[in-house]
Amino acid sequence: MILDGSALSKTLREEVAEATRGSGVKPGLATILVGDDPASFSYVGSKQRACERAGFKAEDVRLPGQTTQAELEDVIQGLNARDDIHGVLVQQPLPKQIDTEVIVASVDPDKDVDGFHPVNLGRLMRGDRGFLPCTPFGITRLLSSAGISVSGKNVVIVGRSLLVGKPLALMFLAKMGQGGGLQDTGDATVTVCHSRTCDLPAVTLGADILVCAIGIPEFVRADMVREGATVVDVGINRVDDSTKPRGYRLVGDVMYDEVAEKAGAITPVPGGVGPMTVTMLLYNTLQSARKLYSQDPL
Numbered sequence: 001m002i003l004d005g006s007a008l009s010k011t012l013r014e015e016v017a018e019a020t021r022g023s024g025v026k027p028g029l030a031t032i033l034v035g036d037d038p039a040s041f042s043y044v045g046s047k048q049r050a051c052e053r054a055g056f057k058a059e060d061v062r063l064p065g066q067t068t069q070a071e072l073e074d075v076i077q078g079l080n081a082r083d084d085i086h087g088v089l090v091q092q093p094l095p096k097q098i099d100t101e102v103i104v105a106s107v108d109p110d111k112d113v114d115g116f117h118p119v120n121l122g123r124l125m126r127g128d129r130g131f132l133p134c135t136p137f138g139i140t141r142l143l144s145s146a147g148i149s150v151s152g153k154n155v156v157i158v159g160r161s162l163l164v165g166k167p168l169a170l171m172f173l174a175k176m177g178q179g180g181g182l183q184d185t186g187d188a189t190v191t192v193c194h195s196r197t198c199d200l201p202a203v204t205l206g207a208d209i210l211v212c213a214i215g216i217p218e219f220v221r222a223d224m225v226r227e228g229a230t231v232v233d234v235g236i237n238r239v240d241d242s243t244k245p246r247g248y249r250l251v252g253d254v255m256y257d258e259v260a261e262k263a264g265a266i267t268p269v270p271g272g273v274g275p276m277t278v279t280m281l282l283y284n285t286l287q288s289a290r291k292l293y294s295q296d297p298l
C-alpha cells in the first residue's frame with residue numbers, strides 16, 4: 001500500500017476550507033522569512049499559497065538577511081499582538097546572527113502553529129492540549145487514515161530531532177484519546193534511534209512501523225526492514241541529477257524501490273509526509289483562530 005500524502009492532503013485541505021467557511025472567523029497566518037535562502041523561499045511560497053486556497057489571510061513578511069535579533073523580535077511582538085493573525089511562523093534556518101531558540105520562544109505559544117515553542121513541547125510531554133508539531137502530526141494522520149493503528153505495536157523512529165523524532169515519539173507514546181493525546185494515535189511501544197545507536201539494522205528489523213527522519217539519501221535498505229512493515233519516510237534530500245531540468249531530484253531517507261518490495265505500506269518521496277506537513281499547519285492555524293488546539297476536532 002502506498003501512503004499517498006498528496007491525496008490525503010487534498011481531502012483534508014478541503015475539510016479545512018469547509019470548516020473555515022463555517023467558522024465565522026478568517027484564520028490569519030503570518031510567515032516570516034529572513035534572507036534569501038532558495039529552499040526557504042519555496043517552502044514559504046507553498047505555505048502562503050495553501051493558506052490562500054483555504055480562505056485564510058496569508059501575511060508574507062520578508063526581511064533582509066542582515067536583520068538583527070532585536071528587529072526580528074519586534075516584528076514577532078507586533079504579530080503576537082494582532083487580532084487578525086492567529087498563527088506566526090518563523091521559517092528556519094535563520095541567519096547566523098540570530099539566536100533561533102530565543103526567536104522560537106518569542107512567538108506567543110497560542111499562535112505557535114508550528115508547535116515548536118517550549119510551552120507546546122512541554123504540553124506534549126505532559127499530555128496537555130496544545131499545538132502539535134506539523135510533521136509528526138501529519139504522520140499520525142497519514143497512518144490513521146490508512147487504518148494503520150500504532151496501538152500496541154513496536155514503532156522504531158530513526159532520528160531524534162526536536163522537529164520530528166522526539167515529538168513523534170511522544171505522540172505515539174501518549175495514552176490514546178486522554179489528556180493531550182490524539183483520538184487516532186498512541187499507546188505504541190516506541191524505540192528512538194540515532195547516529196550512536198549500535199547495530200541499527202537489528203533494531204529496525206524489530207519494527208512493525210519504521211519511521212526514518214535522518215537526512216541521508218536512501219540510507220535505509222531492504223535488509224533493514226521486516227517483511228510487511230509500515231515504512232514512513234520523512235527525509236527530503238536533493239541529489240544531483242543532470243537529466244532533470246533543475247539539475248537535481250528529491251529522494252527520501254529510504255531506498256524506495258527495494259524497500260517497497262518488502263514493506264506492507266510505504267510513503268513515497270515526494271508526495272508522502274511533505275504535503276501533510278503543510279496541511280497540518282493549516283489545521284493548526286484554523287484551530288488557533290477558533291481558540292482550539294490540535295487535539296480538538298475540526
Ligand code: NDP
Nearest residue numbers: 135159160161164194195213214215234235236273274277
Ligand atoms: P536532523 O539533522 O535534525 O536529525 C537527523 C537525525 O538523524 C539525528 O537524530 C541523527 O542522530 C540521526 N542520524 C544521522 N545519521 C544517522 C545514522 N547514520 N544512523 C542513525 N541515525 C542517524 O534532521 P531533521 O529531523 O530535521 O530532518 C530529517 C530529514 O527529514 C531531513 O531529510 C529533512 O529534510 C526531512 N524533513 C522533512 C520534513 C517534511 O515535511 N517531510 C520536515 C522536517 C524534516 P544524532 O542525533 O545522533 O546526530
